[in-house]
Amino acid sequence: MSATAAAVHSLWTTRALADTAATPAIPTPHIEYAQLSPVLIVFGAAVLGVLIEAFAPRAARYAGQLAVSVVGLAAAFAALVALAADGYAQGRSHVAAMGAVAVDGPALFLQGTIVLIALVATFTFAERRLDPVAHGNRVDSFAAQGSAVPGGEQEQKAVRAGFTTTEVFPLLLFAVAGMMIFPAADDLLTLFVSLEVFSLPLYLLCALARRRRLMSQEASVKYFLLGAFSSAILLFGIALLYGYAGTVSYGGIADVVDGTAKLTPALANTTGNDALLLIGGAMVVMGLLFKVAAVPFHMWTPDVYQGAPTPVTGFMAAAVKVAAFGALLRLLYVVLPGMRWDWRPVMWGVAIVTMVVGAIIAVTQTDVKRLLAYSSIAHAGFLLTGVIAVSPSGVSSVLFYLVAYSFVTLGGFAVVTLVRDAGGEATHLSKWAGLGRRSPLLAAVFAVFLLSFAGIPLTAGFSGKFAVFKAAAQGGAVPLVVVGVISSAIAAFFYIRVIVMMFFQEPQPQGPTVAIPSPLTSTAIALGVAVTLVLGVAPQYFLDLAGKAGVFVR
Amino acid sequence: MNAYAPILVLGGLGAGFAIFSVVMASLTGPKRYNRAKLDAYECGIEPTPQPAGGGRFPIKYYLTAMLFIVFDIEIVFLYPWAVTFDALGLFGLVEMLLFVLTVFVAYAYVWRRGGLEWD
Amino acid sequence: MDPLIGALVGAPLLGAGILLVGGRRLDRTGHWIGCLWAAVSFVIGVVLFADLLSRSPAQRTLTSHLFTWVPVAGFQADVGFQLDQLSMTFVLLITGVGTLIHIYSVGYMEHDENRRKFFGYLNLFLAAMLLLVLADNYLLLYVGWEGVGLASYLLIGFWQHKPSAATAAKKAFLVNRVGDMGLSIAIMVMFTTFGSFAFRPVFAHVGDVSQGRLTTIGLLLLLAACGKSAQVPLQSWLGDAMEGPTPVSALIHAATMVTAGVYLVVRSGAIFNAAPTAQLAVCVVGAVTLVFGAIVGCAKDDIKKALAGSTMSQIGYMMLAAGLGPIGYVFAIMHLVTHGFFKAGLFLGAGSVMHGMNDEVDMRRFGALRTYMPVTFVTFGLGYLAIIGFPGLSGYWSKDKIIEAAFAKGGTEGWTLGAVALVGAGITAFYMTRVMLMTFFGDKRWQPDAEGHEPHPHESPKIMTIPMSILAFGSVFAGGLFSINSAFLKWLQPVTGHSDGHSPVATWEITVATLVVLILGVGLAWQSYGRQAVPAVAPRGSLLTRAARRDLLQDDFNHVVLVRGGEHLTRSLVYLDHTVVDGAVNGTAAGVGGLSGRLRRLQNGFVRSYAVSMLGGTAVLVAATLLMRGV
């Protein structure tokens, strides 16, 4: 009977291992609050934002949220600068929070970029001068009441009462905090959790457009279902990698892949099975490729970019790409360098398909937001060429490109918010014809952004592309660079086409008007132009900065 | 075979208890039926809802369910902590307090914004 | 001191940024901001000048390397500045005259609603021009070169509501493109020849390169200079450029930008010295333009166009001098500076006259203005005396030197060039006297403007007359000051080099000859326009006059040879293009478009098919990874 009892017992207990017999002593964990302070500040600001939503009177929420967001993000940036100045970007970089979060050059660089993007995005989120005043209330780009049925009675009531969804600010902050952890995650669990932490608020933000709400909700549903699907695949990949290595920490997996880890019997058994590693690695990489919108995981991008409120689109296009490329770099450079002979050819393929498909489909687009979406897909391909270089200059060139790309993107989408007609933003390209006559300054600014996207010299886009292609060519990927240049040429075609359209076509009689923005949006656009020109004319300082920040901790 | 013995034993015990309960109830209990008693039991709502308006549930039902899920699931973190409370010491306590505090912030939001009111 | 060089360019650039980005809220203060940044730039220039003076002549070259723009092995594009005596001269001219013209424009553009934008463009011009003269390599110089072209385009077309202004801007832009093409090809050839385009290495290795290469580079640089400096055959845009506001004509199309070509030739002296053929070409272009511009100047009734012809002609003098090599470099620059003073002064005077005459430009409708506009009359008159080379005034010192240097070239060339320069001086005296007489003397020939407003000539406000007076002061004394003890020569010599040459004619003989020619020109003009009344409607005139009124048929020539010929060429090219090139290009474009349309259909909007693509993609990813391990 006692044998049977023991057997029953074993159903819900695991046999204690020999070296952890008796009561296993749990080492007291510790958390380096100071080193994690940037993320914690953003999280704190977000929680504070939720409290404002809960307790502040409706009229005070907008100002309160804006203040909390701006102050929180600025403080986070200050903390990041302080950490970098303390040498965490180089000599003192290490892994904090029990191996969960890396504090090193790429992490700090990317976090700084994300925080600045978020700061600019906050400005565009808070813009209230574009839409006409509704029932005596200034309104922003977000729905009066997200839960109300579009066009229904409840919505009209909400509009009349002047409701605004000020929750977008805490949602933005939560997303930002998740994005800050994402490229710094040093184990797969943190990677997965931070992925969800930044994705879930984005799904919600997508659904909150004030105009064209059906499209906005549709974008949200699509993004959500596909995003959940991709994160499930990513999670299964994590499970397989865990099965292979017996650990989820980046360093631990890398040791096992390199064969330097201490082999336990179980490990000896699983490491014999390379399929676990290869399939798991591919699935995790797929999850990240989904976020960076690489072909064939890109199909959500145009639909979601088009449907989402434009400030959100700008934020997503810029920040998600930064965060996801950061995570991809860390994964491929820290965890899987031992199997780069396996993934490099595959990534070659992905990069080529992404560049070519992104550029080609963009040619026939007729909607500005979709055009920019395809352009962002093509840019993901260009960035991938830098990732493939597997060299320090590969890392720094990708970091630099991300900065260049993200601010131009933010500025570009901010310009899109200004061109409006009776139905809100006039995103159909035909309506942009002759914009250069009607509003030369705005058209010129947009032209600068387009030229930067196209990679014309003296713009940030050129410096970035140049750095990435150079790194790739030095890494031996010359054919890839050739494909990159060809697809740049194709891409340049449709960027220039828009410029020609704006400046050399007659404006339509019922064309859109250009809204006069508040200083908030003007700042965002001006920053975009400034970054475009500064990085285009004098990239060296930032290339050096990215070069200094280009070493991962392991 | 030895490995399956516990399952068999458990299955046997379970089946025995079920049969015993049903048989005993039918033998000893009074038999006064009404409509509510004859209905299948499903969490207090009508098992086959056919209200006016095409058989839709009120949105409140989902709302409550979602709120329940999201607050209920936090227990999953409290439980392991409770088990190793001694070993983790003050650090664990502080961290858990922070965690619970955050959950309470969410609770405060739901409460203030009327998520807990049925009507 | 070195960072100051960057600040020199940065100050007006910052000003332009503030003014153009600042928007309407700066409308009320914008002009003062523009003046401020121009003045800041001038002050920095003076500080740097003092610094240079405190050094020994051999060490008066400051460099400042800002950053490497494009670092690639074998191809390095730096952003760096070089400040030496030559650049310093230009810096002082550009910022000094520039600041005065900024101040003048405050008054001149007072009623223009886009005044802020105007000052933004002016600042932009200053920055680009300073970049041009401070660059330490040809690539950066090219950036400045294009920058001044842009500013010039924007400013000529500033009143774009006038179709003539828009057309003129377009014309200036197009003609300049031809020259710019020359410069860009020159830079490319230079790079393939020397492996660099920084001044120092290029000039250091001139000796190692074949004559043919150097001649090619020299001729291409000359083409560039012709475009920017309105030399024959690319001069046709300058007259039309007078459609821009008058301060622009004064600053850009008289004093500074159009002299960039001269700067380019002098700066590239090392190359030209080693390529005599190119040098001779420069001389010929200069001599031809000198006469060409002067003749055009004689026939124009539009005061600004007459002055524009004069500008062409005077730059012709400079080009001629620059083409003479070390004999002439210094005098080219000296004439450039003195010309900057008196021509800017003349243009500002013309602007002042127009200001008082309801923007009338036809000299046949002026007359007798000397009593109504005394200050303008005096300053304009001093500028007039300077340009015709009245003994003791600025023009006398610089122009005579050029004529002398032309003779000093020696041989038939020397005699020919010298004679042309001498004749040019006579024609200059003629047309300038004509302008003077028609504008300020004789009877009133005023006529109401298109809306019927009678002109009420009046003196311009102080803010306009003070800059004019300062420029007049310069017109009178600059040349003399430069010539005391050959100060200017000694200052520039370390950069440009100098040799005296052996003139077959004695200096005093040249002086006398010049004076005779001068008196002839003035007398002839007095005969035609002083003693006789000027007809209010232009007489038909001789064939030459009629041709000169049409810019010596330059546009007609362009039309017949370039446009028609171009059309034929284009037509045949178009045929080729349609059949061969288009076949390829359209094929590609259609291919891309078709592919795009087809690929686009994959994006069918259905979540489920997106998910299929994702899952399929994952499967391919996994399979490919496994395959790689298998291989």
Add this chain to the structure above:
Amino acid sequence: MNPANYLYLSALLFTIGAAGVLIRRNAIIVFMCVELMLNACNLAFVTFSRLHGNLDGQIIAFFTMVVAAAEVVVGLAIIVTFFRSRHSASVDDADLMKL
């Protein structure tokens, strides 16, 4: 008992979930299939945890559950608003944006 069997089961569940996402039209059911995939992952984690004799996998399973719950909340909210504005929860009706 061979732990590999649990892995096979997990892979099977994952595949069923993925197939469901591709086949089913109702957004709620698509979403349930995603949840099934997540739970398949959980099973794999727990199995590997047992295999390697450490607790990491089980901890991860906890986290996955919490994340899945959060996802449910967000997802249901989105799908319910979608349903209310269109009176349909079919994902094939969501095709306003395409090409």
